[in-house]
Amino acid sequence: MKKKLRARLQAFGGFLTAMVIPNMGAFIAWGFITALFIDTGWLPNKNFAELVAPISKFILPILLGYTGGKLVHGDRGGVIGVMATAGMIVGSDIPMFLGAMIMGPFSAWVLKKFDQLIDGRIPTGFEMVINNFSLGIIGCILTLLSYSLVRPVVVGANDLISSAVQMIVNTGYLPLLPILNEPAKVLFLNNVIDQGIYYPLGMQDALEHGKSLFFMLASNPGPGLGLLLAFTIFGKGSAKETAPGAIIIHFFGGIHEIYFPYVLMKPITLLGMIGGAMSGIITFQFFGAGLVAGPSPGSIFAYLALTPKGKFIGVMAGVLVAAAVSFVINSFFLKVSKAPAESDEFQKQQEASKAMKQEGKDLLQGAMTEKKNDKAEAVKATEISFIVFACDAGLGSSAMGANAFRKRLEKEGITKEVKNFAIEKVPQNADVIVTHESLYDRSLKANPGKRTITIQNFMRDPNLDMLLNEIKESSAGGEK
Amino acid sequence: MSNICGIRFQDKISDWKDAIRQVAQPLLEKGCIQESYIDAMIQNVIENGNYIIIMPGFAMPHARPEFGALGNGMSVLKVKEPVMFPGDQEVTVLVSFSGVNPEEHLEMISKLTDVLMDDELVDKLFSASTESEVLEVIA
Numbered sequence: 001m002k003k004k005l006r007a008r009l010q011a012f013g014g015f016l017t018a019m020v021i022p023n024m025g026a027f028i029a030w031g032f033i034t035a036l037f038i039d040t041g042w043l044p045n046k047n048f049a050e051l052v053a054p055i056s057k058f059i060l061p062i063l064l065g066y067t068g069g070k071l072v073h074g075d076r077g078g079v080i081g082v083m084a085t086a087g088m089i090v091g092s093d094i095p096m097f098l099g100a101m102i103m104g105p106f107s108a109w110v111l112k113k114f115d116q117l118i119d120g121r122i123p124t125g126f127e128m129v130i131n132n133f134s135l136g137i138i139g140c141i142l143t144l145l146s147y148s149l150v151r152p153v154v155v156g157a158n159d160l161i162s163s164a165v166q167m168i169v170n171t172g173y174l175p176l177l178p179i180l181n182e183p184a185k186v187l188f189l190n191n192v193i194d195q196g197i198y199y200p201l202g203m204q205d206a207l208e209h210g211k212s213l214f215f216m217l218a219s220n221p222g223p224g225l226g227l228l229l230a231f232t233i234f235g236k237g238s239a240k241e242t243a244p245g246a247i248i249i250h251f252f253g254g255i256h257e258i259y260f261p262y263v264l265m266k267p268i269t270l271l272g273m274i275g276g277a278m279s280g281i282i283t284f285q286f287f288g289a290g291l292v293a294g295p296s297p298g299s300i301f302a303y304l305a306l307t308p309k310g311k312f313i314g315v316m317a318g319v320l321v322a323a324a325v326s327f328v329i330n331s332f333f334l335k336v337s338k339a340p341a342e343s344d345e346f347q348k349q350q351e352a353s354k355a356m357k358q359e360g361k362d363l364l365q366g367a368m369t370e371k372k373n374d375k376a377e378a379v380k381a382t383e384i385s386f387i388v389f390a391c392d393a394g395l396g397s398s399a400m401g402a403n404a405f406r407k408r409l410e411k412e413g414i415t416k417e418v419k420n421f422a423i424e425k426v427p428q429n430a431d432v433i434v435t436h437e438s439l440y441d442r443s444l445k446a447n448p449g450k451r452t453i454t455i456q457n458f459m460r461d462p463n464l465d466m467l468l469n470e471i472k473e474s475s476a477g478g479e480k
Numbered sequence: 481m482s483n484i485c486g487i488r489f490q491d492k493i494s495d496w497k498d499a500i501r502q503v504a505q506p507l508l509e510k511g512c513i514q515e516s517y518i519d520a521m522i523q524n525v526i527e528n529g530n531y532i533i534i535m536p537g538f539a540m541p542h543a544r545p546e547f548g549a550l551g552n553g554m555s556v557l558k559v560k561e562p563v564m565f566p567g568d569q570e571v572t573v574l575v576s577f578s579g580v581n582p583e584e585h586l587e588m589i590s591k592l593t594d595v596l597m598d599d600e601l602v603d604k605l606f607s608a609s610t611e612s613e614v615l616e617v618i619a
Contacts, residue, residue, distance in 0.1 A: 392528045395579065396542040399586070400534050403593040438529020438567070459535040459596050 035253030068104030077108030211290030219298035223276030226326025254299025276326025287314025401458030512553030520547035
């Protein structure tokens with residue numbers, strides 16, 4: 001039981017990663033635009049700054065929704081994921097990242113279930129119509145549903161966080177705040193909290209005392225720095241590679257949003273963020289540190305510029321302590337989670353290859369029976385004049401396969417068009433597609449209704465011999 | 481065949497990912513690919529399956545050129561003890577390549593196809609144990 005739960009959690013973490021990673025580039029591009037062109041940026045530019053809000057409100061959540069959907073159910077999943085995400089975004093004032101990460105995969109899952117239900121029951125020739133309309137109708141319903149049911153829940157959760165923050169502020173025990181701040185931040189609610197609660201309080205406070213701690217409660221760049229450093233050293237894959245660049249955008253550019261995806265793909269790091277932010281606040285309190293105004297964006301430079309005279313040490317100490325604590329805790333989590341994640345991946349691979357094998361067997365049988373039908377119906381075979389070998393890129397394996405098959409045909413004195421393509425680029429006028437059994441699903445999706453022959457290797461597969469024989473027989477018959 | 485970046489031999493490699501890394505090493509050293517191309521080749525097998533095994537015992541790791549191919553090149557790795565690829569496929573000969581120039585690439589593919597269609601040459605390739613024996617077949 002326990003094992004199962006752990007495996008599930010890991011799979012969930014892997015899913016979050018897969019949803020976020022392909023979109024890192026967009027987050028970085030947005031981070032640059034924001035750091036450079038907003039009013040308080042490096043090169044303020046009114047026109048370019050107009051990009052900031054729409055990209056964070058629409059484009060980034062839609063990308064997450066699309067990727068999440070696509071992971072669950074391919075291109076169709078991606079498309080319906082976008083529709084459902086749109087239902088979340090439209091009409092809400094806060095960025096809908098959480099919503100997108102829920103509704104994207106969920107809507108794709110619904111569509112997948114539907115597709116499985118009708119699989120094999122669609123009359124030939126109606127695939128396109130049914131596929132488009134099923135997505136259209138289910139997409140319409142889910143979009144309306146996410147607008148009217150899910151969106152209010154997320155908005156409500158946001159309000160709840162805001163009032164909880166207010167409550168803690170009232171008790172005066174400020175180091176507890178990160179418990180709410182940090183999760184809210186990574187869901188892109190940082191501006192809501194900062195500008196809605198902390199900065200107004202900070203301004204009152206600063207009027208009285210010349211400086212305020214409220215300005216630093218959620219804007220301390222230290223914890224994010226610690227997290228990104230931990231990823232730089234102990235992360236893996238593209239998360240590790242992109243982290244150093246993210247440090248520049250986050251710590252010097254003050255765009256905290258850039259580190260949110262790292263937390264989203266490994267939610268356990270929230271503990272490190274909370275720990276870092278807490279120790280930062282405690283350090284600030286210890287030194288009696290404060291800023292004279294709200295740092296926006298929260299970069300180290302904004303911090304230093306807004307530090308009142310004589311408080312430099314306190315401010316720096318708070319930032320550095322926060323970074324150090326966050327670094328230590330997050331490094332620990334990254335290190336311990338590394339090994340099981342890898343074995344999990346390995347396990348998945350094994351399962352996938354097992355499934356592939358079974359699928360291959362089924363398909364082989366399918367191909368055989370299909371072959372029999374062809375023999376009975378020799379007319380069909382004479383129609384083959386354009387054979388396509390397809391693989392992922394259409395450059396290597398399929399090129400070899402097409403080359404070899406063309407040469408075999410030439411030896412028999414038969415000239416047919418034999419070409420290689422990437423699966424998604426197979427021309428419409430192809431008469432038959434030859435592809436590897438592990439790519440069959442993808443090929444079917446990209447080329448529905450096309451006769452597809454699956455093989456286990458591109459050079460010497462018995463199914464290729466059968467195809468060759470079939471063409472040989474039919475062309476001999478055609479000459480008669 | 482032109483652009484042969486390296487031919488290597490190993491007794492045993494326990495992990496197919498490692499085998500791909502090793503066969504790609506000469507391409508990396510000769511500047512035909514970037515590090516990212518190697519990851520892409522491995523990812524390709526994880527995502528798309530073992531279709532790069534284009535005939536029993538023979539794998540042809542490659543990736544899309546946009547994942548870090550810098551030049552046209554080819555490298556060979558022979559492993560004495562079969563390496564297990566996903567799907568329980570045993571591989572002893574790996575030929576990795578990168579291509580940016582389509583004409584050169586097609587020429588290479590065509591020549592390699594000729595080799596693999598010829599049973600005698602295939603036998604020679606599988607039993608070759610020195611660089612010159614491999615070159616004799618594929619050059």
